[in-house]
Amino acid sequence: MSVVARTFVSKLRAALSVTLLGAIAILPRTARHIRYHLSPTEWDASGAYAWAGEVDGALTGHATLEVQFPTGQDSEPGVGLVQAHWVLHATPTANSFESSLSGTTDPTSGTTHLIGAIIKGAGRGQMIEIDTPLHHEPNGTLSDCDGVITIWTPG
Numbered sequence: 001m002s003v004v005a006r007t008f009v010s011k012l013r014a015a016l017s018v019t020l021l022g023a024i025a026i027l028p029r030t031a032r033h034i035r036y037h038l039s040p041t042e043w044d045a046s047g048a049y050a051w052a053g054e055v056d057g058a059l060t061g062h063a064t065l066e067v068q069f070p071t072g073q074d075s076e077p078g079v080g081l082v083q084a085h086w087v088l089h090a091t092p093t094a095n096s097f098e099s100s101l102s103g104t105t106d107p108t109s110g111t112t113h114l115i116g117a118i119i120k121g122a123g124r125g126q127m128i129e130i131d132t133p134l135h136h137e138p139n140g141t142l143s144d145c146d147g148v149i150t151i152w153t154p155g
Helices: 003-021
Strands: 030-043 049-057 061-068 080-090 097-105 111-121 127-133 145-153
Touching: 030 061, 049 145, 080 111, 080 127, 097 127
Parallel strands: none
Antiparallel strands: 030 049, 030 145, 049 061, 061 080, 080 097, 097 111, 111 127, 127 145
16 A cells, blocks of 8 residues: 555544544554455446445344445545445344445555444444455456454444
């Protein structure tokens, strides 16, 4: 990841930490990890993609991920901006949540880093972070993605 991308992510992480966790707990101290395997389900001409699949680890259930690659925004050459919406339908349902994330992707390697917050459901307000590869298939669509979601919980 380039210096500019790391700086962007670092500043975003710091801003979210202060905003979401309050001035008392600027940096989260513990983490829960959720593994996922998602397969593409939709693509549209606007550049929006959707995946769905199963999760396990700290929580189990079914997840959906919707991703858009906004254009017209400032970005370092070779770094794409990403906006994402993640929904986890957990078992039991009391653990379900919805989150909003943004970050960057390297179009060449597919390396993608997203950070955001749980906006609805269990853990509302907690910071969430995802590192995932988003690889393009020869036909231009995106492939399956596997990775780990980290939910940062205060102290």
